[in-house]
Amino acid sequence: MSDLIPPRLRNDCFAMPQGVTWVPVDAALDRLRAVLHPVTATEDVAVADGLGRVLAVPVTAQRSNPPLPNAAVDGYGFAHAATGDGVQRLPLAVGRSAAGQPFDGALPHGQALRILTGAVLPDGVDTVVLEEDCATDGQTVAFDGPVRAGANTRRAGEDVAAGAQALPTGRMLSPADLALLTALGVARVAVHRRLRVAVLSTGTELVSDPTITAVPHQIYDANRPMLLALLAGWGCEVVDLGHAPDDPAEIADRLDAGALGADAILTSGGASAGDEDHVARLLRDSGTLSSWRIAIKPGRPLALAMWQGVPVFGLPGNPVAALICTLVFARPALLALSGAGWRQPQGFTVPAAFAKRKKAGRREFLRARLNDAGAAEVFASEGSGRISGLSWATGLVELPDAACDVAQGNPVRFIPYAAFGLSFGG
Numbered sequence: 001m002s003d004l005i006p007p008r009l010r011n012d013c014f015a016m017p018q019g020v021t022w023v024p025v026d027a028a029l030d031r032l033r034a035v036l037h038p039v040t041a042t043e044d045v046a047v048a049d050g051l052g053r054v055l056a057v058p059v060t061a062q063r064s065n066p067p068l069p070n071a072a073v074d075g076y077g078f079a080h081a082a083t084g085d086g087v088q089r090l091p092l093a094v095g096r097s098a099a100g101q102p103f104d105g106a107l108p109h110g111q112a113l114r115i116l117t118g119a120v121l122p123d124g125v126d127t128v129v130l131e132e133d134c135a136t137d138g139q140t141v142a143f144d145g146p147v148r149a150g151a152n153t154r155r156a157g158e159d160v161a162a163g164a165q166a167l168p169t170g171r172m173l174s175p176a177d178l179a180l181l182t183a184l185g186v187a188r189v190a191v192h193r194r195l196r197v198a199v200l201s202t203g204t205e206l207v208s209d210p211t212i213t214a215v216p217h218q219i220y221d222a223n224r225p226m227l228l229a230l231l232a233g234w235g236c237e238v239v240d241l242g243h244a245p246d247d248p249a250e251i252a253d254r255l256d257a258g259a260l261g262a263d264a265i266l267t268s269g270g271a272s273a274g275d276e277d278h279v280a281r282l283l284r285d286s287g288t289l290s291s292w293r294i295a296i297k298p299g300r301p302l303a304l305a306m307w308q309g310v311p312v313f314g315l316p317g318n319p320v321a322a323l324i325c326t327l328v329f330a331r332p333a334l335l336a337l338s339g340a341g342w343r344q345p346q347g348f349t350v351p352a353a354f355a356k357r358k359k360a361g362r363r364e365f366l367r368a369r370l371n372d373a374g375a376a377e378v379f380a381s382e383g384s385g386r387i388s389g390l391s392w393a394t395g396l397v398e399l400p401d402a403a404c405d406v407a408q409g410n411p412v413r414f415i416p417y418a419a420f421g422l423s424f425g426g
C-alpha cells in the first residue's frame with residue numbers, strides 16, 4: 001500500500017509537514033560522523049592538570065600498583081608455613097613494618113611481626129592476621145588457625161603491573177584516572193589540545209545584557225549563557241561570538257570570525273523557514289548544508305552544515321530545542337573532534353510514570369526526571385519555549401522513530417543529563 005503513495009505524500013503518513021525531506025535522526029548522525037576528524041594538535045600536560053583532557057597516545061604504567069607486596073590491614077604478619085590448625089602462639093619479633101617505614105631485615109621463621117596497613121611485607125612474611133582477631137601480651141601473639149595463606153595481603157602489581165597499558169588513546173581523563181596515573185608513576189601525559197567552540201545567538205528580538213531592561217517586544221538571550229556554560233563544562237575553550245540581529249551580512253561576518261578561530265560553531269535562532277530565518281539560508285547558499293529538516297521533536301529545523309570547513313550546528317532558537325539538539329547532535333560530534341571518539345550517551349530502561357501516544361516518523365525527546373519509585377515522569381508541557389522544564393528535568397526520555405503508545409508502567413529509555421556530560425542540576 002505505502003508503495004502506491006508518492007514519496008512526497010508519504011510524509012503525511014508520518015504526520016510531518018509535506019514538501020521537505022525529513023532526515024531521520026540516525027541518518028543525520030551518520031552524516032555528521034562521516035565528516036568529522038579529531039583535531040591533530042597535541043600538548044603535554046601535568047597529570048594533575050589533566051581532568052577532562054583526551055589522551056593522544058596510550059599511557060604505560062611506569063611502576064606497579066602496588067609496587068611491592070603489602071599488608072591490607074593492621075595486624076600481625078608471619079610465614080604461613082609456620083602455622084597450622086587450632087590456637088597459634090607465635091613469639092613477637094622486635095620492631096614493626098609501617099607504611100613508609102619498612103622493617104629492616106627478614107622475619108625469622110615461626111615469629112610474628114607487628115604490621116600496619118600499606119606496610120611492605122618483609123621477607124619471611126606472606127600472611128597477615130587482623131589485629132582484632134589476635135590476643136597479645138607484648139611478647140607473643142595468639143590467634144585461631146587455620147589462616148588462609150596470603151590472607152590480608154596485596155600482591156605487587158595485582159592492580160596494574162609496570163609496563164602494562166594503563167589507559168588507551170582517546171580516554172577522557174576522569175578524577176579516578178588522575179589517581180591511577182599518579183599511582184603508576186606517570187607525571188605528564190600527551191593530550192589533544194582543547195576544542196575551541198564558538199557560540200552565536202541570532203535574533204533581532206534578543207537583548208544580550210541581562211542588566212539592560214528589555215522592552216516588552218524584546219527577550220533576553222537565554223541560549224548563549226546556557227550553551228557557553230555547557231561547552232565550558234565539556235572542557236571546551238569557548239569563543240563568544242555574541243549576538244547578531246536578523247541581518248544576513250552581520251551573521252555571515254560572525255560566522256567568518258568563528259571559522260577563523262574555532263573548531264566548531266553553535267548558532268541559535270534563524271534555523272527555520274521564516275522571512276527572518278537567515279542562518280539556514282546562509283548555510284544553504286554560502287556553506288555546505290548537509291541536513292536541515294530532521295525528524296526530531298523538538299528541533300526539526302536543525303541545520304547541520306560546514307562554513308569554511310568548520311562544522312556549524314544551526315540550532316533552533318527555542319531554548320529547549322537548542323539544548324536538546326546540542327546534546328543529541330553536537331555532543332557526539334564534539335567528542336569525535338576532541339579525539340575521544342564518537343560516543344552516544346548511555347541511557348537505561350525505566351517504567352514510564354506517564355502516558356503518551358506518538359505517531360511514526362520522528363524521534364521525540366521529553367524532559368523527564370525519575371520519581372522516588374524510579375519511574376520517569378515527564379514535564380507537563382512539551383512547548384519548546386518552556387525553559388523551566390529544562391531546569392525541572394534531570395534527563396530526557398527518548399521515544400523511538402516508530403509509532404508508540406506509552407502507557408503508565410511501560411518501559412521507556414531514560415537518558416540522564418549526566419550521560420551527556422552535564423554535571424549540574426537536579
Ligand SMILES: Nc1nc2c(c(=O)[nH]1)N[C@H]1C(S)=C(S)[C@@H](COP(=O)(O)OP(=O)(O)OC[C@H]3O[C@@H](n4cnc5c(N)ncnc54)[C@H](O)[C@@H]3O)O[C@H]1N2
Pocket residue numbers: 201202203205206219220221222223224268269270271272273274277298299300301315316317318319321384385
Ligand atoms: N513555518 C515554520 N515555522 C516554524 C517551524 C517550521 O518548521 N516551519 N518550526 C518551528 C520550530 S519546531 C521551531 S524550534 C522554531 C525554530 O525556529 P528558528 O530556529 O528559526 O528560531 P527563531 O524563529 O529565531 O526563534 C524561535 C523562538 O526562540 C526564541 N529565541 C531565539 N533565540 C533565543 C535565545 N537566544 N534565547 C531565548 N529565546 C530565543 C525566539 O524569540 C522565538 O520565540 O521555528 C518554528 N517555526
Ligand code: MOO
Pocket residue numbers: 296297298299300301316318320321384385
Ligand atoms: O521542534 Mo521545535 O524545535 O518545537 O522547538
